[in-house]
Amino acid sequence: MAVSPLDAVPAPVAFWRRVRGWASSIRWYLTTLMGDRAYDVYVGHCRAQHPDAAIPTEREFWRDRMAAQDANPGARCC
Amino acid sequence: MTTPSAAGDGTHSAAQALDTPPTAVAEEDRRRDSRWTLPKILIWVAIALLGAVAWTMLAFVRGETVNAIWFVFAAVCTYLIGYRFYSKVIERHLLRPDDRRATPAEIREDGKDYVPTDRRVLYGHHFAAIAGAGPLVGPVLAAQMGFLPGTIWIIVGVVLAGAVQDYTVLFFSMRRGGRSIGQMARDVLGRIGGTAAIIASLLIMIIIIAILALVVVNALGESPWGVFSVAMTLPIALFMGLYLRFLRPGRITEVSLIGFVLLIAAIVGGGAVAGTEWGQAMFHLDRSVIAWGIIVYGFIAAILPVWLLLAPRDYLSTFMKIGVIVMLAGAIVLVRPEITVPAFTDFAFTGLGPVFSGPLFPFLFVTIACGALSGFHALISSGTTPKLVEKERQTRFIGYGGMLMESFVAIMALVAAISIDQGIYFAMNAPAALTGGTAESAVAFVNSLGLTGPSLTPDVLTSTAAAVGEESIISRTGGAPTLALGLAHIMHQIGGGTAMMGFWYHFAIMFEALFILTAVDAGTRVARFMLQDSIGAWVPRFRDNSWRPGVWICTAIMVAGWGYILILGVTDPLGGINTFFPLFGIANQLLAAIALAVVFAIVAKRGRDYVRWLWIIGVPLVFTAVITITASMYKIFSPVPSIGYWANNAKYRAAQAAGDDALGAPEVIEAVIRNTAVQGTLSIVFVVLTIIVIIVAAVVAISAIRRGAEDDGEDAPQPSRRFAPAGLITTRAERELEAQWRDVGAGQGR
Numbered sequence: 061m062a063v064s065p066l067d068a069v070p071a072p073v074a075f076w077r078r079v080r081g082w083a084s085s086i087r088w089y090l091t092t093l094m095g096d097r098a099y100d101v102y103v104g105h106c107r108a109q110h111p112d113a114a115i116p117t118e119r120e121f122w123r124d125r126m127a128a129q130d131a132n133p134g135a136r137c138c
Numbered sequence: 139m140t141t142p143s144a145a146g147d148g149t150h151s152a153a154q155a156l157d158t159p160p161t162a163v164a165e166e167d168r169r170r171d172s173r174w175t176l177p178k179i180l181i182w183v184a185i186a187l188l189g190a191v192a193w194t195m196l197a198f199v200r201g202e203t204v205n206a207i208w209f210v211f212a213a214v215c216t217y218l219i220g221y222r223f224y225s226k227v228i229e230r231h232l233l234r235p236d237d238r239r240a241t242p243a244e245i246r247e248d249g250k251d252y253v254p255t256d257r258r259v260l261y262g263h264h265f266a267a268i269a270g271a272g273p274l275v276g277p278v279l280a281a282q283m284g285f286l287p288g289t290i291w292i293i294v295g296v297v298l299a300g301a302v303q304d305y306t307v308l309f310f311s312m313r314r315g316g317r318s319i320g321q322m323a324r325d326v327l328g329r330i331g332g333t334a335a336i337i338a339s340l341l342i343m344i345i346i347i348a349i350l351a352l353v354v355v356n357a358l359g360e361s362p363w364g365v366f367s368v369a370m371t372l373p374i375a376l377f378m379g380l381y382l383r384f385l386r387p388g389r390i391t392e393v394s395l396i397g398f399v400l401l402i403a404a405i406v407g408g409g410a411v412a413g414t415e416w417g418q419a420m421f422h423l424d425r426s427v428i429a430w431g432i433i434v435y436g437f438i439a440a441i442l443p444v445w446l447l448l449a450p451r452d453y454l455s456t457f458m459k460i461g462v463i464v465m466l467a468g469a470i471v472l473v474r475p476e477i478t479v480p481a482f483t484d485f486a487f488t489g490l491g492p493v494f495s496g497p498l499f500p501f502l503f504v505t506i507a508c509g510a511l512s513g514f515h516a517l518i519s520s521g522t523t524p525k526l527v528e529k530e531r532q533t534r535f536i537g538y539g540g541m542l543m544e545s546f547v548a549i550m551a552l553v554a555a556i557s558i559d560q561g562i563y564f565a566m567n568a569p570a571a572l573t574g575g576t577a578e579s580a581v582a583f584v585n586s587l588g589l590t591g592p593s594l595t596p597d598v599l600t601s602t603a604a605a606v607g608e609e610s611i612i613s614r615t616g617g618a619p620t621l622a623l624g625l626a627h628i629m630h631q632i633g634g635g636t637a638m639m640g641f642w643y644h645f646a647i648m649f650e651a652l653f654i655l656t657a658v659d660a661g662t663r664v665a666r667f668m669l670q671d672s673i674g675a676w677v678p679r680f681r682d683n684s685w686r687p688g689v690w691i692c693t694a695i696m697v698a699g700w701g702y703i704l705i706l707g708v709t710d711p712l713g714g715i716n717t718f719f720p721l722f723g724i725a726n727q728l729l730a731a732i733a734l735a736v737v738f739a740i741v742a743k744r745g746r747d748y749v750r751w752l753w754i755i756g757v758p759l760v761f762t763a764v765i766t767i768t769a770s771m772y773k774i775f776s777p778v779p780s781i782g783y784w785a786n787n788a789k790y791r792a793a794q795a796a797g798d799d800a801l802g803a804p805e806v807i808e809a810v811i812r813n814t815a816v817q818g819t820l821s822i823v824f825v826v827l828t829i830i831v832i833i834v835a836a837v838v839a840i841s842a843i844r845r846g847a848e849d850d851g852e853d854a855p856q857p858s859r860r861f862a863p864a865g866l867i868t869t870r871a872e873r874e875l876e877a878q879w880r881d882v883g884a885g886q887g888r
Contacts, residue, residue, distance in 0.1 A: 093262040094390040094453060098250075105249030122387040125250065126445035131683045133444075133663035135517045136270060136452070136656050 098125070159878035161858040162237030167871035182222070189215025196481070197286060203476040204285075206553045210470060213293050213549045217542045220297035225538040228302065231751040232741060233309045235530035240858040242315045243526050252316075254528035257535055257862065263526070264540045266456040267518045268304070269463075271653045272508025272726075273548035275353055275617035278555040278624075279719060280505045281563065282493040283486035285479050285556050287502050292552065295503075295510030296545035299758035303730055304515045305537035306737045306755065311520035312527050313852045319520040319733055320668075323831075325851050326739045331834030335732045336668070338827040339517070342725040343665040344696065345820065346514065348703035349722040350654045351432050352715060355708055356616035357647050359425035363412035363607050366421045367644055368651045370404035371451065372435075378450035393450070394457040401454065405644050409607055429708040432658065433701040439655075440662040440693045448659050455652045462649055466550050466625065473631045475557040480590055492568035492587070493615075494716045495780040496772055500765040504723030509548025511762060513729025515541065517664075531864035539866075554624030555617075561585075561594030562602060562611070566620050569713025570613040580612045607640035615715040622646035662700070666692040706813050711806045712786075717813065720773060721820055727766045728828045734759040735835030742839035745847030752839075763832050770825035774818060783818035787811055 069077075091097055099118045106115050116124065163171075192211035195204060229235060246252040255263070280288040311317055317325070320339060324332030358364045377400075378393045386392065411417035423431075439447050485491030486498045494505055508514070519537060527533060555563070564587060565573060565580045573580040577596035585593045603611045606626055611619065626642035634641070667683075669692045674681030680688045707714040738755045741748050776782030779789045790810045793801045801807055842848060861879050863872040 089259065089262070091391045092256065092259045093266075094394060094456065096388060096390050096392075099388050101253055102249035105247060105253075109247070109249075119387045122382065122445075126443065126449060128250070129444040129449065133660065133667050134267075134522055135514075135664045136267060136660040 158859065159861065159875060159882060161861050163869070163871045163875060167874075168869075171869040171871050182219075185215050185218050189219065196289060200481070203478050204481075205474055206470055206477055206557060207474045209285075209289060209549055209553050210467075212289070213546055216293050216297060217546065220301070221539060221542060224297060225301065225305065225534050228305065228538075228754055229531070229534050232748065232754050233306065233533075235309065235533060236855075237529050237531050237861070237864075238858055239530055239855045241312055241527045241530060242524060242853075243528060244858060244860060245856055246315070246525075252525050254860065254862075255526040257528060257532045257864075258866065260523065260526050260528075260532070261536050261540055261866075262460070264518070264523045264536050265543050266459055267522065268512070268515045268540060269459060269544045269547055270508070270657050271350055271353065271618070271650050272512060272514070273544055274551045274621050274650060274653075276506040276508060276723065277548045277552035278617035278620045279493050279567065279715075280502055281479065281552060281555045282483065282491040282567065283498060283502060284482040285477060285552065286481040287486055287498055288506055288552055289549065291502055291506055292510045292545055292548045295506075296541060299730075299761065300509075300511035300515075300545065301538040301541035302754060302758055303511060303513075303734055303737070304519050304541040305534060306741075307516045307733055308519040308524055308527075308537035309530075309533045310737060310740050312524035312530065312533060315853050316525040317520060319516040319736060322520065322740070322851075323732065323736050326736050326743075327831065327834045327838060331831050331838075334827045334830040334834070335736075336672070338728060338732060338824070338831070340665060340668050340672075341820070341823065341827075342513075342729050343661050343668075344699040345703065345721055345725045347436075347658050347661045347665075348700040348707065349715075349718055350657055351429070351436070351700065351704045352707040352718065353616040353618050354651050354654045355425050355428045355432065355704070356614060356715065357618040357622070357651065358423070358428050360422060360609055361412075361647075362417050362421035362423075363408040363640070363644055364647050364651075365423055365428070366411045366417065367401075367404045367408035367648050368655075369421070370408070371401065371454070371648070371652060371655070372447070374400045374404065375447050375451040375454065378454065379446040382450065383445055390453050394453045397450070397454045398457060398461075401458075401648065402645075405641060405648055408644060409640055412607060425708050426705070429701075429704050432655075433697060433704065435655075436658050436662055436701070437693060437697045439659040440666060440697070441690060448656070448663075451652065451656055452660075455649075455656050458649050458652060462646075463547055463550070466554070466628070467546075469628050469632055470550060470553055473628050475553070475628060475631075477553070477556050478591055479556040479560050479563075484588065490780065492564060492572050492716070494719055495778075496720065496769070500768040500772070501720065501723075503761075503765040504720055504727055504769045506548065507723045507726035507730075509545050509551075511727065511730050511758065512544075513726050513731070513733055513762075516729060516733035528860070528862045529858070529864065532862070535865045551621055554628060555620050556624075558620070558624050558627055559594075559598070560589050560591055562598065562623070563620060564589070565594065565599055566611050566614045566623070567617075568613060569615055569716050571712055573613045575610075575612055577610075577612065605636055605639040606643035608643070613713075615713060617715075618647060618650045621650070658700075662693060662696050665696040665699075669696060703816070706816060709809060710813050711802060711809050712813075717783075717817060720769065721817060721824075724766050724769050724773070724821070724824055727762050727769075728824050731759065731762045731766055731828055732831045734762065735832050739835045739838040739842065740850050742842040743848050743850035746843075747847075749843055759832075763828065766828055767825055770821050770828075773821040774825070783814045783821060787814035787818060790814070 099121050102121055103115055106113060188211055192208045192215060195208040196212055241254070243252045243254040247254065277288050277292060307319060311322065314322065320336050323335035327335065358368060374397050378397045381393050382390065411421065489495060489497030494501065523536065527536065561584050564584045568583065573583050577599045580599060581594050581596050599612060603609060606623060611623065622643045625646040626639045629642040630636060630639050666689065670680045670688060673692070679685055680692070682688065707718045710717055734755055738752065738759055741752055741755055772781055773783050777785050779786040790801060790807050794807050794811065861875050863876065
């Protein structure tokens, strides 16, 4: 039977690792939800689809994004 | 030897077909995973039994009190059953999503507007976009009829109507590249129906902004603490905007945390400021002053660049929304308050309650819009969300599931509102015209209502006001203060005791104000944009968004529209919320009727196979059409002055003609005549527009059913090249497929 890394370490360490795992999941969820990763997503997209095109800096990216929201407003519900 | 090119092509396409794992779970695997096993059967039997017990406790057991936990169980168990069974029927028979088809996010992926987004993240996004102050206000007002009518409508309504609308609109918009409901209405219903739908949405926007602003004004009037802490959200949002723009672009969670800490500091500081003389002098404002403040604010905020104010405050409000809802749910489960409000009050039958007038049918169903069925969601479900959906099958989780969550928010608001004493509830929610504004007169009024339970004393009102740091809690209509008091009542039992009541009360006020100000600002922008587009048909220059005078003129027109109604509401001698709120509900349900009518026509065009399942849309469509039209008819034709706008108009006109001042001073009479005329006219416009849209949709649907399947305006299918699970919990087949995609390295899953 394969030994998982969690079995190989003492219980407190395993527990600590698990807590860290949860914390990083929560962090991933929250930051993705709030939009922190929007730039990374965009860069990933550019690299994959348009490898030759210049990639804007994070500052430029957010300026463009806000300008787009200015031009085309989205509703918020009541 | 074969020619290189042919061999190359052949191997290439074959390799593609072999290398890429399936993009959808095979039908037999799906069937295998959904087979009923013993543990599954036991779990669902347990859920059904728990739900049945909870409903029995709420609906049939008539004790002195009922525990709030039963509301939670009744809601959650019904949602689970609705989600697991009813939404699957909709999926299988009415919508029939196909994961082999690429979604707009995949086809048009641009890394910005069209991004295949993790379903759980998109669920949060969608929920944050649909949930606002609406589900927090309606249920509070509806509590005047007792807890049961509102509870049943919120829970049953969402399963059969609200979530169905959100899910189907999201799905059909996704099949059309993320088209808006307005565009779909034009495509499906033609020019007349489409135009009526667009005029209706513009008017609805105006009404909704005005009433939401009225809620804020009522919560902040004569409340230095509230005014200070809500005013502080502006510098906080500006700071966040500048921080993101110039210091650390993209660090949204970080800046939201900073903003949150500042916000808490502003609430705590507000208590101190309200205690000082200068604080009283500066922030103790009349309701009409606050209303003008919001109007000026609304105009400026709508023409400022998004990054400076709107976007940062939106981050803050998303952050607060999720935090507060989790907190409130936890608190209700921990505290489990005993509810003393009866299941039904007499007002459910007489229709003459002080909070809003009109009989249970149809007025309960227009008072609680958001939380059970909210037409406004059609604008969101057909806007941003469909452009971010990764796989077609995820629309059930996001659309149907997202709306269930909003309904749960409405149930929690209801629980918070009914956890306070009934006497206090009526003293807070009856208009000043009835309570007289002082503790003694309010007590006399409330005790004359014939409520069950102990009678109210002036002392209770003054001590409650003092506990939450307010001058008075009498006639604080609009729902927000009641909810805030309920939240404070529940939360102080967990942390801080009565000393923290003031903090929790103003925390709740602040959080509602935050939603509403965002809705005011964003709504003004959207309405301005729609107006620019409409004027642009004649004066093309108005379509140009960079032409500032056009933006300013259209913003000013829209602000003038909602500002006028807001001022009417604030100065209404009869109360404001009680007379205007039905318009809000009617407007919202009318939009639902329009959205459902569009969906109805689309489904009819899909072909005979689907027509059998049209009742899924037909039932909520007919229901919402009946309630909006009936409610409008009451408002237009009822001879009872407290219900019919025109009856009241005639009554005050007669008094004016006779020179009779029994109803009030001449300017009061004049104000009532003007307000009822505006309200009555809007009711007529709304009902005419609804009837036009529904008739057009019926005609389109009937002719489509006669002709059989035809082009329903869907985009041509394109093959998908990615895979992701459909729901929150992955099935065995989905996990296997995910693993295959991970091996290929093409999957973008985490």
